Amino acid sequence: MNVIVLLADTLRRDAVSAYEPTPVPTPAFERLADLGVVFDQHYIGSYPCMPARHELWTGRYEFPFRGWGPVLPGEPTLPRLLSQSGVATMLITDHYHLFQPGAGNYHFGFEGWEFIRGQEDDAMITPESPVLWPGPGETKVHRRWERYFRNTQDRRNGLHWKSPQDTFCARTLTAASQWLRDNPTPRRPFFLLVDCFDPHEPFDPPSPFRERAGAPPAEACIPWPIYGRADRYTPEELAGIRRLYSAEVALVDDCFGRLLETCADLGRLDDTVILVTTDHGHLFGEHGMIGKPSATHGDSTLYRPLGHIPFLAYHPESRGGRLRVPHLTQTVDLFATVADLLGVPLPEGTHGRSLVPHLLGQGSAIRPVAAFGKFGESIAVTDGILTLHQWPPTQDNTPLYWYGPEAPSFLRPRGVGPFEPAAVRYPIDWVRGPMQTQLLDSGETHDRSVELPADAARLRQALVDWLRAIGAPPSQFERLGLIERRMAE
Numbered sequence: 106m107n108v109i110v111l112l113a114d115t116l117r118r119d120a121v122s123a124y125e126p127t128p129v130p131t132p133a134f135e136r137l138a139d140l141g142v143v144f145d146q147h148y149i150g151s152y153p154c155m156p157a158r159h160e161l162w163t164g165r166y167e168f169p170f171r172g173w174g175p176v177l178p179g180e181p182t183l184p185r186l187l188s189q190s191g192v193a194t195m196l197i198t199d200h201y202h203l204f205q206p207g208a209g210n211y212h213f214g215f216e217g218w219e220f221i222r223g224q225e226d227d228a229m230i231t232p233e234s235p236v237l238w239p240g241p242g243e244t245k246v247h248r249r250w251e252r253y254f255r256n257t258q259d260r261r262n263g264l265h266w267k268s269p270q271d272t273f274c275a276r277t278l279t280a281a282s283q284w285l286r287d288n289p290t291p292r293r294p295f296f297l298l299v300d301c302f303d304p305h306e307p308f309d310p311p312s313p314f315r316e317r318a319g320a321p322p323a324e325a326c327i328p329w330p331i332y333g334r335a336d337r338y339t340p341e342e343l344a345g346i347r348r349l350y351s352a353e354v355a356l357v358d359d360c361f362g363r364l365l366e367t368c369a370d371l372g373r374l375d376d377t378v379i380l381v382t383t384d385h386g387h388l389f390g391e392h393g394m395i396g397k398p399s400a401t402h403g404d405s406t407l408y409r410p411l412g413h414i415p416f417l418a419y420h421p422e423s424r425g426g427r428l429r430v431p432h433l434t435q436t437v438d439l440f441a442t443v444a445d446l447l448g449v450p451l452p453e454g455t456h457g458r459s460l461v462p463h464l465l466g467q468g469s470a471i472r473p474v475a476a477f478g479k480f481g482e483s484i485a486v487t488d489g490i491l492t493l494h495q496w497p498p499t500q501d502n503t504p505l506y507w508y509g510p511e512a513p514s515f516l517r518p519r520g521v522g523p524f525e526p527a528a529v530r531y532p533i534d535w536v537r538g539p540m541q542t543q544l545l546d547s548g549e550t551h552d553r554s555v556e557l558p559a560d561a562a563r564l565r566q567a568l569v570d571w572l573r574a575i576g577a578p579p580s581q582f583e584r585l586g587l588i589e590r591r592m593a594e
Contacts, residue, residue, distance in 0.1 A: 107377040108443050109281075109297045109368070112161070113357050114154060114200065114305040115397075116383035118415045120354045128348070129318045129355045133362030134417060137381060140374075141419030142428045142464055146489045148475040149385050149412050150437045153397050154200075155208045156480065157384035157436055158300075162211060164440030164455040169577040170508040172480030173515050176210040181452040183440050185214030187296050190449045193288075195219075197281045198300035199273040201227035207514025215298075219284075221276045223262035224302040230261040259307055259329075269311045269356065274303040278360035282367040289371055294447055299364070303357050306330070306396075308349035310356045318352035321345040332396030333403055335388075347389045378446050378464065379419040380439065386411045392549070400482055406494050406540065407485050408549055412477050420464040428466045433475045433489055456575055474567045481505055481516070481535040483542075484585060486568040490547065491557070493564035496540040498586035506530040506580050530578075 118124055122131045123138035124145075150160045151167035155174065159167045162182045176182055184194045196203075196212055199221035203211035212218040222229040269275055281299045288295070307329040310320070320326065330346050331337065338346070361381070368374050388394045391410050399405045416434065437457035444451055445459035462468035478484040483496045507513050508530045516533050543552040544561045554561045569587050582588045 106446050107291065107295045107297075107373065108446050109364075109373075109377055109379045110161075110299065110439070110443070111361060111364075111379070111381045112158075112298070112300045113361075113381070113383050114300075114302050115385065115387050116304060116354065116357070116415060117350075117386040117410060118413055119410070120304075120351065121415045121417075123417060124415060127351070127354075129314075129351045131354060131358035133358045133365055134381065134415075136362070136365060137379065137417050137419050139427050140424055141379070141417065141426065142423060142430060142466075144416035144418070144430045144434050144460075144463070146431060146475075147382070147414055147416035147434045148436075148487065149407070149414055149477045150435045150475075152407060152411070152477065152479045153385050154305075155202055155211075158203070158211060160437045160457075161439050164437060164444075164451070164457045166437055166456050166476075166575050168478045168480045169484075169572065169575065169581050170480075172507070172513065173208055174509070174511075174513060175208055176213055177509060177511075182214050183443060184296070184298075186444065186449055186452070187447060188214055188216050190447070191293055192447050192449070193291065193293055193295040195284055195295065195297045196300065197221075197277060197284060197297070198302075199224050199277045200300045200302045201225065203300065219280055221273055221280065224259070224273050225305070225307070226258045227262060228258065230258070259309075263309070269314070269359075272303075272311060272356065274301055274356055275360050277301050278364050282364050285364075285367050285371055285373065296443060296447060301357060301360075304350060304353035306350075308346065308353050310349065310352035314352040314355045314359070315349070317355055318348045320348040320352050330395050332398050333394065335390040335393050335395040338395070343390045343395070346395075350387070350389065374419070374424070375421055377421070380416070380442070381418070382416040382436070382439070383414050384436070386414060399479065400535070400540075404540070405479070405482050406543070407477060407479070407483070408545075409492075409547065412485060412487075412492075418460075418464050420461075423465055426466060430460075430463045430468065432463070432468065432470045433472050433487075434460060434463070435472075435475050435477070438471075474564065474571065476568060476571045480507075481533060483540065484568060484581075486564050486571065488564065488567075491553070491560055491564065492545050493561060493568065494543045494545065495565065495568055495585050495587070496542045497584050498542075500536060502536055503584060504580040505533045505535055505584055506578065507533050508578065 121134050123134050151157055156167045188194045194215045196215045196218040201224050202208050309328045327346050388410055392408055394404055438460050441457040441459040445461045458471045474486050474488050476486045483494050485492055485494045512531050544554040
């Protein structure tokens, strides 16, 4: 058996027409769903981009211990374990964070990897390259999002585009198809991970996808909205941003469709499992917020558009079924699933569970709740119907420690003087906004904690049990007010 994983960054569940009607159809994702399995209760674990990938790479929840960072030295990652077991491993990606200082090393362990350059702030072209800002027909609307990112790197990187096939997404998926064509009769099982940065912003889809989504004309577009409060934009601007995003999703779907056709042409649908998912969603005005807000932006609660994500799967033995899986599953389960499919034993301490039985229509519930969160902020726990968002009871958000052999690159450790190289934790200053613990149903219209106190208590206890089960540090219990505050560890 072979395995292909497509990880499409920032793919909302309600943008995939296999789940519900969408503004722009996604026929390739629909085809995969018709051939295979649709997971209805799939949730993130660690948030956002790189913590989610760390879970896929290691099979362990990340956010109770550390946040955005690299693969750590000596970690038993999925590509390393598979390669050591004789599986051919290949990474094809345009996700520059995988190689970025302070967040990189995610290509380590793969036997081969290909990096399509140019997404977002990838320093592919020097600032001396001429880019006029604003360009012809552009207005202060464009400068609003350009000024936030302080440069025009993404625009420089895409100056050569002449057709949809020049986009980073198309080049990434085309490279994956080419790799399959270059290996038409594999001598050993393979694992191909296609990590596609789209539909992550900037939302800059080409024609004809813009027209299909009814996106506004260029002079009215905001392709890179600023994270935080949505009221900085008019309702018309928010609608235009959402249409741009829908067009971006349509581009990803179209490119994936070509990869799926390549698999069919080469007979790979007879011997290859295909998994499609994402790292998280995105807000487009829900709860008055836009983007992937953190505590510095205001309300950083991981609402359903962020945490409840799509997961589609195809297994040759379930072909033609369009099975539905109602059980709670999470990103952390992909590690165990891929290892199981390729016959590789799981290392001790793996948090995820194999979903192979579910791919064959034989699986049962594997967890009573799913827990997810971002390092240093709230932790959400859901039973699939109700979700408890547990926030620290005090604004100082202590005690908070980053666990690992290296200090974090994107957060400021607290204290003075150098840290010992062998240190296993770093105290962190990360003051959150004044958020309140909430119990929300799927509508997320109001806090139901007072109305449903027994359910709130049940989910709070489930969170305590989950933290204990994964070996979370005692400081997390104290920070979240799950035990009496005491002297820090």
